[in-house]
Amino acid sequence: MSIQAARDVSTSYSQPSGRKGKFFTAKRIGTPILIVVALSALLAFLYLRGEPDSIEGFALNWEYQLARIDEHIRISIAAALLVAAIAIPLGIMASRTKSKFVRGFITGFANVGQATPAIGVIILLALIIGIGWTTAIIALVLYGMLPVLRNTMAGLAQIDPFVVESAKGMGMTPLQILFRIELPLAVPVILAGFRTTLVFSVGVATIATFINAGGMGETIVVGLKLSRPAVLLTGAVVVSCIALLMDWVAGLIEDILRPKGV
Amino acid sequence: MPNSNTTSGASIELLNVTKQYPNQDQAAVENFSMKINPGELIMLVGPSGCGKTTTMKMINRIIEPTSGSITIDGEDVLSLDQNTLRRRIGYVIQQIGLFPHMTIAENVSVVPKLLGWSKEKTAARVEELLSVVELDPKTFLNRYPKQLSGGQQQRVGVARALAADPPVMLMDEPFGATDPITREKLQAEFLRLQESIGKTIVFVTHDFDEAIKLGDRIAVLGPKSKIEQFDTPAKILANPASTYVSSFIGEGAALKRLALLLVGNTKMGAASKAHAKAGTVKVSDNLREALDRIVLAGGNTIGVQDASGAAVGSLSIEQISEALGADVSALGK
Amino acid sequence: MLGKYDLSTIWQFMLDRVDEITELTLEHIGVVLLSLAFASIIGVGIGLLVWNKPVSRSFAVASTGVILTIPSMALLAMMIPVFGLGWVPTVIALSLYSLLPIVRNTVVGLREVSPAVMESATGMGMSKFRVLMQVQFPIAWPVILTGLRVATQLAVGIAAIAAYVAGPGLGEYIFKGLSMLGAIHALNFALVGTLLIVIIALTFDAIFILISRYTTSKGIRA
Numbered sequence: 155m156s157i158q159a160a161r162d163v164s165t166s167y168s169q170p171s172g173r174k175g176k177f178f179t180a181k182r183i184g185t186p187i188l189i190v191v192a193l194s195a196l197l198a199f200l201y202l203r204g205e206p207d208s209i210e211g212f213a214l215n216w217e218y219q220l221a222r223i224d225e226h227i228r229i230s231i232a233a234a235l236l237v238a239a240i241a242i243p244l245g246i247m248a249s250r251t252k253s254k255f256v257r258g259f260i261t262g263f264a265n266v267g268q269a270t271p272a273i274g275v276i277i278l279l280a281l282i283i284g285i286g287w288t289t290a291i292i293a294l295v296l297y298g299m300l301p302v303l304r305n306t307m308a309g310l311a312q313i314d315p316f317v318v319e320s321a322k323g324m325g326m327t328p329l330q331i332l333f334r335i336e337l338p339l340a341v342p343v344i345l346a347g348f349r350t351t352l353v354f355s356v357g358v359a360t361i362a363t364f365i366n367a368g369g370m371g372e373t374i375v376v377g378l379k380l381s382r383p384a385v386l387l388t389g390a391v392v393v394s395c396i397a398l399l400m401d402w403v404a405g406l407i408e409d410i411l412r413p414k415g416v
Numbered sequence: 417m418p419n420s421n422t423t424s425g426a427s428i429e430l431l432n433v434t435k436q437y438p439n440q441d442q443a444a445v446e447n448f449s450m451k452i453n454p455g456e457l458i459m460l461v462g463p464s465g466c467g468k469t470t471t472m473k474m475i476n477r478i479i480e481p482t483s484g485s486i487t488i489d490g491e492d493v494l495s496l497d498q499n500t501l502r503r504r505i506g507y508v509i510q511q512i513g514l515f516p517h518m519t520i521a522e523n524v525s526v527v528p529k530l531l532g533w534s535k536e537k538t539a540a541r542v543e544e545l546l547s548v549v550e551l552d553p554k555t556f557l558n559r560y561p562k563q564l565s566g567g568q569q570q571r572v573g574v575a576r577a578l579a580a581d582p583p584v585m586l587m588d589e590p591f592g593a594t595d596p597i598t599r600e601k602l603q604a605e606f607l608r609l610q611e612s613i614g615k616t617i618v619f620v621t622h623d624f625d626e627a628i629k630l631g632d633r634i635a636v637l638g639p640k641s642k643i644e645q646f647d648t649p650a651k652i653l654a655n656p657a658s659t660y661v662s663s664f665i666g667e668g669a670a671l672k673r674l675a676l677l678l679v680g681n682t683k684m685g686a687a688s689k690a691h692a693k694a695g696t697v698k699v700s701d702n703l704r705e706a707l708d709r710i711v712l713a714g715g716n717t718i719g720v721q722d723a724s725g726a727a728v729g730s731l732s733i734e735q736i737s738e739a740l741g742a743d744v745s746a747l748g749k
Numbered sequence: 750m751l752g753k754y755d756l757s758t759i760w761q762f763m764l765d766r767v768d769e770i771t772e773l774t775l776e777h778i779g780v781v782l783l784s785l786a787f788a789s790i791i792g793v794g795i796g797l798l799v800w801n802k803p804v805s806r807s808f809a810v811a812s813t814g815v816i817l818t819i820p821s822m823a824l825l826a827m828m829i830p831v832f833g834l835g836w837v838p839t840v841i842a843l844s845l846y847s848l849l850p851i852v853r854n855t856v857v858g859l860r861e862v863s864p865a866v867m868e869s870a871t872g873m874g875m876s877k878f879r880v881l882m883q884v885q886f887p888i889a890w891p892v893i894l895t896g897l898r899v900a901t902q903l904a905v906g907i908a909a910i911a912a913y914v915a916g917p918g919l920g921e922y923i924f925k926g927l928s929m930l931g932a933i934h935a936l937n938f939a940l941v942g943t944l945l946i947v948i949i950a951l952t953f954d955a956i957f958i959l960i961s962r963y964t965t966s967k968g969i970r971a
Contacts, residue, residue, distance in 0.1 A: 179807065179811075180807045180808060180811050181807075181811040181814065181815075184811060185815070188815065265951070265954070266947060266951070268902060268950075269902060269905070269906070269946075269947045269950030269951050269954070270906070270943065270946070270947050270950075271905070271906040271907075271908075271909035271910070271920075271923075271943065271946050271947075272906065272909075272910075273909045273910050273920065273923055273924075274909060274923050274939065274942065274943030274946060274947075275943070277923050277924075277926055277927045277939045277943075278926075278936070278939050278940060278943055280927065280930075281926060281927070281930065281935055281936045281939055282936070285930070353818050356820055357820035357821060357822070360820040360821075360822045360823060361820075361822055361910065364913075364924075364927060365927075371822060374822060374823065374826045375913075377826070378826065378829070378913070378914070383829070383830040386826050386829065386830065387826075387827065387830065389823070389826065390822075390823040390824070390826040390827045391823075391827070393820055393822075393823045394818075394819040394820065394823045394824075394827075397818050397819060397820055397823075398815065398818055398819070401818050476872060478868070478871065478872055498874075499874045499875070499876050500874070501874070502871075502872060502873060502874030503873070503874035504874075507869065507872035507873060509865060509868060509869055509872070511863075511864075511865035512865060512869070513863070513865035513866045513867075513868055513869030513870070514866070514869075515866060515869075515870070515884055515888075515968075516866070516888060516966075516968045516969050517884075517887045517888050517966035517968045517969050518966070518968065519968070526873055526875075527873050527874065530873070530874060530875065560966075560967055560968030561968060562968060562969075573869075576873075586872075
């Protein structure tokens with residue numbers, strides 16, 4: 155790997171997981187174990203400290219928690235899917251342009267986007283459009299676009315041009331080349347970007363609580379505002395486990411969908 | 417004659433050296449024994465996988481021997497500190513391995529600096545060495561490896577190995593990564609160099625012609641580095657010890673031997689204008705070139721000149737045959 | 750909402766609060782630099798220790814990766830029962846987040862040095878330590894620096910959230926804007942906070958690019 159290639163890989167958060175052929179990496183086995191251990195520890199801690207007081211009881215019950223978890227997962231996945239639907243076609247189009255201006259614009263946009271704090275995007279949008287679930291989704295989609303867009307472009311760019319040329323030489327139409335050759339070859343990189351977006355979404359959805367979008371962030375904020383560490387920790391540990399679980403599942407999908415031989 | 421300014425070579429002796437890798441049932445090198453005299457250029461030739469590189473790398477302990485002893489000038493290599501040992505051995509590998517983040521000057525200065533040489537001494541040495549490998553110091557001192565061609569990088573590699581004036585040099589296919597034209601040039605320069613420095617050199621190659629060209633003695637190696645024959649190039653060509661060695665020599669053994677003999681050392685006939693008109697060779701040329709010239713001329717004999725161009729004799733196919741001790745007239749037709 | 754907003758007020762807005770804005774900006778830069786300092790020393794140190802030990806290496810990369818997967822708000826929250834509010838949990842959380850890019854890039858950079866270079870260095874009699882410091886590290890430097898750059902960007906963004914645990918920096922303005930929902934200056938607060946953070950991030954990026962150019966040997970600049 156040249157220095158430049160390593161630099162590119164290291165600049166993106168998203169690189170295809172695992173070495174070729176290694177399905178059972180430390181992370182693959184370790185993550186579920188970690189999740190189980192963390193949740194067990196949490197449950198043990200809550201159980202051992204006895205009955206929650208009236209204020210805690212509001213949050214520390216199954217109904218409340220499951221509702222929040224459900225909200226959180228819904229919003230994260232919905233946003234990630236929307237991102238994929240928008241950013242992948244956008245990325246394909248962007249990688250096709252010969253125009254330096256468009257490419258430069260997208261790169262510039264990506265740089266600025268990466269420099270923008272998620273909380274800023276959320277709150278600005280809320281101030282302009284109003285608080286609530288829809289605003290949160292829009293913010294998540296805007297923020298999550300970057301990894302997938304960038305990785306789609308990078309994934310397509312790293313395909314050996316001679317492979318495309320020989321496909322052309324065989325008489326494939328551009329669309330056929332795109333769907334049968336280019337996209338399959340770019341899948342690992344694109345999926346890695348999708349995985350990052352998913353994890354981002356879980357994280358940003360946590361912040362979305364500030365604009366009344368629900369989710370686990372609410373548990374954390376309630377615990378903070380009312381000085382109830384137990385509630386605070388519950389929220390933090392559970393949402394962390396959600397994030398780890400999503401990352402783990404996405405990693406599995408990534409490995410399953412990777413074309414053999416790539 | 418070795419230059420009196422430089423260290424002359426050390427003797428090397430390997431005794432029953434074996435390398436056994438734990439996860440393989442065959443040894444890579446088995447019971448290898450060899451005595452190398454100071455100032456000799458020894459070629460280790462063999463097919464890939466015969467262990468020649470492994471053998472060479474045990475001398476500076478890049479690979480540790482499983483058993484056996486290796487001494488340099490009588491000193492047991494295995495008991496020395498690795499780093500101290502290696503700073504006294506020049507090491508050139510096929511992929512060169514120049515440090516990309518250092519200038520050429522810095523690259524060549526590495527071992528002198530490790531040995532604590534003064535700045536002035538190091539700088540002078542670097543300039544001297546670059547000139548020796550025919551790279552103009554002014555141009556190349558401050559360049560970076562990526563700015564040099566493959567052949568130039570190879571020369572820097574050799575200069576770097578010579579920097580601290582080690583008595584022993586280990587070279588693993590140092591000219592392997594270049595094109596044939598550059599390689600020939602490098603080989604010629606290397607020969608010239610060895611004449612003036614006289615170090616003990618262990619040189620690994622899979623190219624038998626290179627071995628003949630450069631070596632004082634050649635070791636033809638079989639699997640596990642078994643020594644099939646260890647002798648001078650001329651003797652191996654004249655008397656291959658086994659079919660294995662002959663297959664190594666390949667076709668044209670006689671022609672290869674001719675390349676080792678000089679016109680000046682051959683019994684010649686009288687000079688004559690007629691012969692000279694057909695064609696000429698110099699006394700410094702070898703007999704293979706002479707035969708080539710004769711064939712081109714279409715006849716049987718050509719004239720011989722000395723360095724200044726004066727006619728000193730004539731050479732015929734029969735005389736060439738005599739020198740070889742075999743009949744080359746069939747080759748001429 | 751947008752109808753009530755007048756963009757021209759933003760300049761006056763900033764002038765009115767120039768002291769406060771400067772203070773928050775400096776706080777923000779400060780907390781990032783401090784966290785980065787810790788993370789660099791620890792992260793590069795870990796990288797130097799584990800780069801050639803497969804088990805430790807995958808453990809180090811995996812665990813710092815796990816930390817990065819945890820939502821920033823959650824990590825900050827988990828710090829509170831132990832470290833309270835303010836600078837301390839913020840710096841600790843930011844340092845922990847910054848570890849992955851630094852550790853991973855250090856390891857990748859050190860491993861990517863060509864085997865031929867490694868072998869000729871060892872063959873010349875350089876000790877393993879010397880090879881690491883005088884050959885591998887300088888060659889890996891651009892990659893390591895990129896890791897530091899990515900870590901800094903991360904830290905600048907996450908520091909914005911720290912305001913909700915009474916942490917330092919411009920996040921305070923963003924949250925202020927939220928709490929003033931409906932008031933005249935709500936958008937100004939949030940906008941100024943966000944924009945300045947973006948500028949800080951981009952400036953750091955530019956500084957890193959300059960540092961990279963001036964500290965990377967000419968021989969390996971791509």
